Amino acid sequence: MPALQILGGAASNFVWAARIACAEKGVPYELVPARPHSPEVLTANPLGKIPAMRHGEVTLFETKAICTYIDRAFAGPGLIPAGAEGAALVEQWVSFVTTAFDPVCMRQYVLSYIFPNTPDKSPDRAVIDAALPKMEKLLGTLDAALAKTAYVAGPAFTLADAFALPIVNYLTRFPESAAMLAKNAHLHAWFKRVIERPSVVATMPPPPPK
Ligand SMILES: N[C@@H](CCC(=O)N[C@@H](CS)C(=O)NCC(=O)O)C(=O)O
Structure with a gap:
């Protein structure tokens, strides 16, 4: 099972952005289907919004933070320039x-x-x-x-x-x-x-x- 989980529904534009970041980097991930404000999402985001992310000990919410983490934690083409x-x-x-x-x-x-x-x-x-x-x-x-x-x-x-x-x-x-x-x-x-x-x-x- 991939170690990185994205919590949320595929139709969400923010969930899709996080999944594009994983795919661009070649990072394996599991999409855990979850609705906003569901108990599962609330364990990772007190505001109940999607996506949220789990990766080992790391739990994150806010799509930009999730994508920046994915970009920095994994090899693969950079999604944020170094300069x-x-x-x-x-x-x-x-x-x-x-x-x-x-x-x-x-x-x-x-x-x-x-x-x-x-x-x-x-x-x-x-x-x-x-x-x-x-x-x-x-x-x-x-x-x-x-x-x-x-x-x-x-x-x-x-x-x-x-x-x-x-x-x-x-x-x-x-x-x-x-x-x-x-x-x-x-x-x-x-x-x-x-x-x-x-x-x-x-x-x-x-x-x-x-
Ligand atoms: N600032 C948040 C926004 C996320 C967001 O608004 N997600 C929507 C789905 S696209 C949501 O969870 N809506 C439910 C709500 O706002 O209560 C982020 O960048 O992750």
């Missing part, structure tokens, strides 16, 4: 994803389609419409970065790509975000490239039920 500027750029873009891109694009927009709070469970139009101008700016920000470099934080694939990709993949599934993606040509071209990486193909969550 000060390169490492800071990865930090910058991971923070951008966790503090700005995820809250608007996933929590506000995508979840209003998947788990709407409306009485009849139809997509929550008011919440979706309020997200759209913010999404234009966020996608435009990534697009401008990707106009200059092949990957989000520079010339090579890093944790910044692993964090952004699962969210952009969700954005391909809904009409307004798919149209926005098509308009942001550099972001779209990056997505088409990274979605075919072996680490991404190997960890792709199963399609949602129809």
